[in-house]
Amino acid sequence: xxxxxxxxxxxxxxxxxxxxxxxxxxxxxxxxxxxxxxxxxxxxxxxxxxxxxxxxxxxxxxxxxxxxxxxxxxxxxxxxxxxxxxxxxxxxxxxxxxxxxxx
Numbered sequence: 001x002x003x004x005x006x007x008x009x010x011x012x013x014x015x016x017x018x019x020x021x022x023x024x025x026x027x028x029x030x031x032x033x034x035x036x037x038x039x040x041x042x043x044x045x046x047x048x049x050x051x052x053x054x055x056x057x058x059x060x061x062x063x064x065x066x067x068x069x070x071x072x073x074x075x076x077x078x079x080x081x082x083x084x085x086x087x088x089x090x091x092x093x094x095x096x097x098x099x100x101x102x103x
Contacts, residue, residue, distance in 0.1 A: 046087055056094045063088040 052060040067083040
């Protein structure tokens with residue numbers, strides 16, 4: 001059985017705030033403030049090399065990417081790509097199972 005290619009739909013931060021506000025019957029302004037605080041705490045904790053585990057949802061952690069050589073796709077010239085840090089997210093088994101449930 002082949003899956004149909006689905007059109008990519010983007011849920012913006014504003015849309016997410018509206019949906020959470022409706023689901024919780026809390027004002028959008030308050031939901032936005034709480035979401036902002038959660039985002040800040042996750043980023044700050046990860047910057048301090050702490051993992052943030054949301055049981056039943058997933059884990060956020062800091063990932064280090066070492067400097068490396070790459071290629072400029074337009075010219076083919078070799079370039080140096082600087083080292084960087086990024087935020088990685090590993091989904092929980094519970095969420096993964098929900099995502100694979102048959103509709």
